Amino acid sequence: MDDKVRPTKVLIRRHTLVTRLTHWVNVMAISLLLMSGLQIFNAHPALYWGEKSTFADPWVSMSMREVDGVARGITIVGDYQFDTTGVLGWSGAEGMREQRGFPSWATIPSYRSLADGRMWHFFFAWLFVINGLVYWLWGLIGGHIRRDMLPTRAQLAPRHILHEIITHAQLKFPRGEKARAYNVIQKLTYLAVIVVLLPMMLATGLSMSPGFNATLPWLTDLFGGRQSARTLHFISAGLIVVFIVVHVLLVLVSGVWNNMRSMITGKYAIQVEGDRP
Numbered sequence: 001m002d003d004k005v006r007p008t009k010v011l012i013r014r015h016t017l018v019t020r021l022t023h024w025v026n027v028m029a030i031s032l033l034l035m036s037g038l039q040i041f042n043a044h045p046a047l048y049w050g051e052k053s054t055f056a057d058p059w060v061s062m063s064m065r066e067v068d069g070v071a072r073g074i075t076i077v078g079d080y081q082f083d084t085t086g087v088l089g090w091s092g093a094e095g096m097r098e099q100r101g102f103p104s105w106a107t108i109p110s111y112r113s114l115a116d117g118r119m120w121h122f123f124f125a126w127l128f129v130i131n132g133l134v135y136w137l138w139g140l141i142g143g144h145i146r147r148d149m150l151p152t153r154a155q156l157a158p159r160h161i162l163h164e165i166i167t168h169a170q171l172k173f174p175r176g177e178k179a180r181a182y183n184v185i186q187k188l189t190y191l192a193v194i195v196v197l198l199p200m201m202l203a204t205g206l207s208m209s210p211g212f213n214a215t216l217p218w219l220t221d222l223f224g225g226r227q228s229a230r231t232l233h234f235i236s237a238g239l240i241v242v243f244i245v246v247h248v249l250l251v252l253v254s255g256v257w258n259n260m261r262s263m264i265t266g267k268y269a270i271q272v273e274g275d276r277p
Contacts, residue, residue: 012180014268019144022135023263029128030240032120035108037237038101039117045089045101047234051225059231062089064099071097125205132198148182149191155184173254179270193243197236204233 015023046058058076062084065074073089075082085091091103104110108120139145154160164185167173174183182190206212207219207229223229251259262268 008272009269010272011267011269013266014180014262015266016138016142016144017266018134018138018142020263020266022131022138025131026128026135029124029131030244032108032124033128034237034241035106036117036120036124039107039109040114040121041234042101042107042112043114043117047231048227049224049231050227053227060234062101064090125202129202149187149194151184151187155187160184161188171253176271179268189243193240197239197243201233201236201240204229204236208233 044053045063046053046055046061048054048058059078061076063074064071066072067074067083071085071090072083073085073087073091075084075088086097087103088101090097090099092098100112107117109116136145139149161184164183168185173179203219204223206216207223208226213220220226220229223232258269
């Protein structure tokens with residue numbers, strides 16, 4: 001007689017309608033913010049630290065330089081120099097390449113226009129802020145943030161965090177009842193993005209606005225100067241991209257359909273122990 005317990009698939013409610021809607025609005029807003037931001041960056045593809053632009057000594061720069069009589073795209077990061085021809089600094093179809101920081105396929109609009117880039121960027125920046133406020137207010141009122149986003153004391157134990165890091169590195173994901181809630185790695189990562197990275201990106205962006213400089217002159221000083229704020233804005237955006245890439249990869253390896261269904265319909269499938277045969 002087979003005494004094994006057969007697992008049963010159960011659909012649980014994982015995401016509310018507001019969470020799902022704000023998630024997809026964020027996907028659109030962040031994508032267009034990043035691409036329009038690269039258009040703005042291309043107007044002067046270099047980053048500095050401090051208050052002023054030290055053109056002779058940028059921390060990061062992307063430009064075209066002739067190497068042995070041949071045009072090459074050269075990217076400088078600190079003391080390091082990379083040949084990024086075709087992607088950064090010097091890009092486009094063969095025979096039609098031009099000097100630009102990021103290639104046309106990565107920017108909105110694809111053509112050179114600082115004014116249009118700023119228009120796209122500011123519009124979706126406000127959409128992103130409003131959408132974020134809706135998410136936070138709903139999360140606080142409905143208990144989503146307290147219930148699902150804050151780690152428990154047991155989850156914050158160093159041994160538990162180390163265990164989760166190891167299992168994630170091994171691509172072993174929670175099953176059964178453990179899959180009902182976010183694990184500590186998810187919670188800490190989401191909190192870092194929501195509480196640190198996104199506010200940093202917003203604050204550094206505002207500190208570069210002349211209107212906000214007049215209203216809140218101390219904001220630029222808080223980040224060490226206008227150019228430092230621009231650099232921190234770029235770094236924050238880069239870390240957001242890293243988060244998105246890792247997030248998408250984990251969605252792919254942990255079950256595309258199940259994860260997509262949870263963010264579209266709110267239902268997430270887990271395996272639970274069934275009755276004995």
